[in-house]
Amino acid sequence: MKLVILTGMSGAGKSTALKMMEDIGFYCVDNLPIPLIEKFIELADLRNTELQKVAVGVDIRSGQALEDLQDILDHLRGEGKEFDVLFLDAEDGVLVKRYKETRRSHPLAGSDRVDKGIEEERRRLEFLKKQANYIIDTSHLLTRELKTELNKIFVENQEFKNLFITILSFGFKYGIPADADLVFDVRFLPNPYYVEGLRQKNGNDKEIQDFVMQYKEAHVFLDKLEDMIKFLIPNYITEGKSQLVIAIGCTGGKHRSVTLANELFKRLEKQKQFGIKIEHRDIEKDTMRH
Incomplete structure (x- = not known):
């Protein structure tokens, strides 16, 4: 039984x-x-x-x-x-x-x-x-x-991961997520908002992804962030932490933060130590306001 x-x-x-x-x-x-x-x-x-x-x-x-x-x-x-x-x-x-x-x-x-x-x-x-x-x-x-x-x-008898990570993109103008454990500001990257033809698109669109990821700084940021997270996770697990919210923010939460949150998710989703999901908190807010 x-x-x-x-x-x-x-x-x-x-x-x-x-x-x-x-x-x-x-x-x-x-x-x-x-x-x-x-x-x-x-x-x-x-x-x-x-x-x-x-x-x-x-x-x-x-x-x-x-x-x-x-x-x-x-x-x-x-x-x-x-x-x-x-x-x-x-x-x-x-x-x-x-x-x-x-x-x-x-x-x-x-x-x-x-x-x-x-x-x-x-x-x-x-x-x-x-x-x-x-x-x-x-x-x-x-x-x-x-x-x-x-x-x-x-049912599936999969190995259970006690640590569950949420990667969350957000816009600073709408406030830092109250439940965020780690907050990263990517407003150091050029903003697609000011580029003709890109304002209405978001980080899920290839045009925005190509624009953001053309910069060396975006790749360096992701490399360093991935390295730090992989260092922190075993220590969080040892301490019994069960939820980790990694928040990545730009001005409006629509372009840069969404792109980099997606890229970080791709890098981490195959790890076996933890469960993971991604959310884009503010991706539609600019659209709703216009």
Whole structure:
């Protein structure tokens, strides 16, 4: 029997993930009382002809009984039962925003602010995160992207990458992305905006790409940036970082930043140490304003 303990921060998408696990053939049980978990697993194991894959959802709603989960996991390991711990996480700011949007109260906040409840929840769940086989940070994941990650792990049996990188182009005149970990300014390159016939195009168009990449400085910048990122990534992984946002900005976020973000993505997308995606935050904003 394939057993997964699905846990994580409230608001990080555990309920959504459980539904996705059901879609890929798991028998899912959520918020089972902690003292009953081991008995349930034992019964499920006896019926292994029917229950080939089982996911048990556990979270902070278990209250003080959550502290007993470690003993249960240790006992399961002692009996030779194999299981994976999948931990869903998200940045504190993202969790606060999600709670405000849904107008729900955090289970540990009481009459206090949401961020205080999140802080306490992190402390109580730390023991589970430390022993997680998979940590998925949903801060920047769309629902379909979360589904893709779960399929990679539990359907395609691909090697999972705990670090997920987002390469993000943006325009400085619209503000630096609040969630950026690394910010790079490429306004040192000539601006296609001032070249006849190029203003209305963007960095996804060949004409803009050819214009930007004709300069030696663009290639030197990419070489140095790629080298630095490849140095940083193993250290980020060692430190347990699960999300990295690399932001590349120009004036409007339409030409130079898009071109160089695309080029960096091409250089990094085949790396096996991490998952990666690319976004162009401001590519259409100039069009919308005219």
